[in-house]
Every structure is written in structure tokens, then in C-alpha cells.
Amino acid sequence: MLRDMDAQFSLDSVSNLETVFEQRQAAADAALARFAVHRKLPYGDGPGRTLNIFPAEGADDPAPVQFFIHGGFWRSLDADLFSFLARGFVPFGAMLVVIDYPLMPQTRLSELVEACRQALVWTHANCANYGGDPSRIFISGNSAGGHLVAELADRPLLLRSGLAEDAIKGVTAVSGIYDIEPVTRSFQDDFLSLTPEEVSAFSPLRRPYDLAAPMIVTLGGDETEEFHRQSELFARHCHQEKYPVSLEIAPRTNHITVLTEALAEPENELNRSVRRQMGLLA
Template identity: 65%
Template sequence: MSNREMDRQFSLDDVENLDALFARRSAAAEAALSAFDAEKGIPYEDAPGRKLNIFPHAGKGHPAPVQIFIHGGFWRSLDADLFSFLVPGFVPFGAMLVVVDYPLMPACRMADVVDACRMAVGWTYRNCAQFGGDPDRIFISGNSAGGHLVAELADRTWLDGYGLPRNVIKGTTAISGIFDLDPVLRSFQNDALLLTDEEIRAFSPLYRKLDIAGPLIVTVGGEETVEFLKQSAAFAQHATSCGATVSHMPVPQTNHITIVLDALAEPGHQLNRAVRTQMGL
């Protein structure tokens, strides 16, 4: 594709009623923050941008499985608070939800973003029990840039270096992810990201052998651009070829925003049910 066409692939220009969707997303996040208990802005490391929000399960009894969510924004925008709208899809069903903030590019590099997410997993494993979570049942999901970061975390090659057990992540869900960074380099997004050739080689999970143990859901909105559809299909096939147990689940009638807002966050939707089933809920 030409650079101009790649610009279109990584923009939201073709999403109808985008401003209304953004407003609905913000309102849903604010409503969830008002309706559910939250522990906000907890630092998982003493460095800028490395905080998380915890939404504990309100019930008593056995520790709750934990869903860690990593937001999108092309590694350079958005924050954890905005994705609080996910809470009604998980907490009432017996889960703890953890929404992660990470340092944003270009103030940092991709290695820092990936490291931050790894540190967030480690912090959650070591500390979630004090909030009612079960460190032996940690699951991870994320959208767009967060889908890419989920793929990086699902690849177990990093765990030993962070002092974590090989089975710390029990299952993953990559939503509308970017698994080959080279096309991003050829789009307007790189005007801000300033990705290097070295970063593209190091952080494109589509082009290296992966060690994924738990079940993996790869999903994408049926109304997303060709590049997102193509990359999700390619990543699902690649992960399968590496020995992972993969469910490839394109979601019809959803776009880059609504696949999270109206599918993952909606208890009655097949995507939400699939993620909760992965968690045993």
C-alpha cells in the first residue's frame, strides 16, 4: 500500500459518528467509576506513567480471577480511567479488573512501554491477593496498541528475567492488535512515534517464534480497516503454527471503538462471554 493509503488504514476517519462514540465511551467510563469501588492510580513501579486501577470483586469467599486490561491509543495516547467502562462486563461476574497505564511514546521508547506492562503483570501477581484477587488466575486483554502489548506479554520468553513463573498468565485476548509494526512506520502515526528499524524488528511478534502456553483469543471488528483485519488473521495463524491454542473471532458489525465498548464490555455479547469462559466465569 502507498503511504497515503496506509494513513487511512491506521486512522479512524471511516468510523461513523466518531464524536458520538467517544462521548458515549467517556460517559460509560464515568458511570462505572461512580457505580463500582475502585483503587485508582496505584504505582506498580516508581517511574512516570506506571500506575494502574483496580476494581475488586465485591463479593466474599474465594479469591477472584484477575483480568488485566491494556488500553490502546497507538502507544502514545489515552489512559486507564477511560476504559473503566469495562467494569460491568467483569466485576459483577466474580472477576477483579485491573486497567493498566503505561508511559507514552515518544517521551519513551517501545522497550519502555513493553517493560512497563511486564512490570504491571509482576506487580499484579505479587499484590492482587490483598485486594481479593487470585495470583494463580491472571488473564490479560488489550485493544489496538494494547493488543500488540498482549502479544508481547503472551510470549513467555520474558518471564524468567522478571522473576515470574512460566504459567503466570493463564489466558490472553488480543483485540484489534498491531502485530507487524512495519506498516505503522509507513503511516502518519510514525510522525509522533518515531519508530526505528530496530524497534520494528524487536517488537513485531508476527515475525518471531512465540512461546504461548495458555489459550489465546484473537479478535477484530468486522468493520475495521483491511490492515487490522489482515494482521489479526495473520497473527492467529502464526500463533497457531507456534503451538498455541487459538480462537480467531472476528466480530461482525463492530469497529475499532465498538469492539471494546459494545462487545468486550457487554455481558451479553459473545466476545465478553468468550473471555469470561476463558477465566472460568
């Protein structure tokens, strides 16, 4: 039986989807072959708690760190598949960290969010060993990862990790899900079985939000109406006087190509906005 949010949380509207997936995989494989990488470094105990580090190229001093959380509706994909992001940051003096995390439904959302916090704490404590600057950590993520960076960037939740309130210097939330209640009205919930308690606790749009760093909220211009609705609402929800919040649309990109053709593409304005946030562009 079709439910009212099925089309909003599917990729059915993406043209040539299999080709898009093949291109993403090829780009990831090329990046793993092209760039130096430390793969599957454990940041905690248990399955899924590893991360990949791509050290910055051409950096004499400790490099700013871009810490990325992948999407997959909290239940699929892995860090290796997002290695293509290295081409948008590593040659320009940035370290890229791409994390894995335990997946639902074997893990509940509270443990998953906690794993991401653990990865951030580990990165803060250890990135200097790989040439990174722990005082310049920027976080980003797409889809479910956009939701997860929103969780990490909420000041009270950041402080629970034991990090300083300024430990994150900037945030980029890409195609995020900031109210998970609509997901319960889609086929995705057949796999997730989200509870009312999870909806209440882990929907940034449903609670007061105290942003801990400047934020870029972004998504592809060709994404579904629900992703646009949530991104626009979240950008307004985060707005306050201390840190700037911008909403940036990447034209002619969808839920996949907003990463492969925008965030990872050095000439794209989204990539340039993020590198500008990192102090790598004037």
C-alpha cells in the first residue's frame, strides 16, 4: 500500500539512477586510488565504528578538518563510497575524515547518534597525528548524515560529548532530514521502525535548537518537495544572532549529485562556500 510520503523519501524521480550510482562508485574508487588514505581506523568498540582519514596535500601547517557523515536513511551505505569527496578538499589543504557508524535497525537511533559523537571526539583527540588541526574542525553530512550533523551541532548535545562549545567551527547540512516524523509515513519505516520516542528526541525541528557554529543548509535544486520544505524550515529554525545560517540550493542536482557534482566539485559554488567557511578561500 502506498503511503503519503513514499515518493518524498525515494529516489524514483532521479533519471538514470543506476548510471548515477555507477558514476558515484567509480568516483569513489578513483579517489581511493588517487589519494593517500588511512582506512578503517577504529574510533570505538563494536561494529561500524571506524573512519577513513585523507590527509591534506601541500599543507606545511596543521590542516583544517572536514568531518563527513554519510547518508543512507540511517540503515545503509558506508564511508568508502563517499571517498570521492576527497577531490574537493584534500588538494586544497584540507583533511577529510569520513566516518562509518552502526546501522539501523540493528542499532537504535540513540546509539547511532552517540557513535557519531564518539567519532567526533576521537577526531578531535587524534587528527593531529595525521596532520589535522583539532582547533579547526568543520562537520558535514548528507541525508541521514545531514540529520546527524544537526544533532552534533546542537550546543547542549555537543557539550554532553565533553568537547568545548566551540569545538565545531562550521557546519554543512546537505539534504538533511530534520523532522523524522514524516519518515514514519513512508516505506523507509518498514526497515527503521522508528518509535514515537525517537521522533520526539531526534527531530531538531521539533525542539528548541541552540546552534554551536556557523551553518550552511543546502540541498539539490531537483530534490523532492519534502526535502526542500524541511531544509527551508530548518534554516529558519536555526537562525539566531550569534552565528550566520545560510540556505544554499545547488541548481540542477538531485539527492545523489548534490554531492558528486556540487560538494565534491572544486569549481561548484557549494564546494567553494564550504572551503570559504573553512578559511581556504577568501
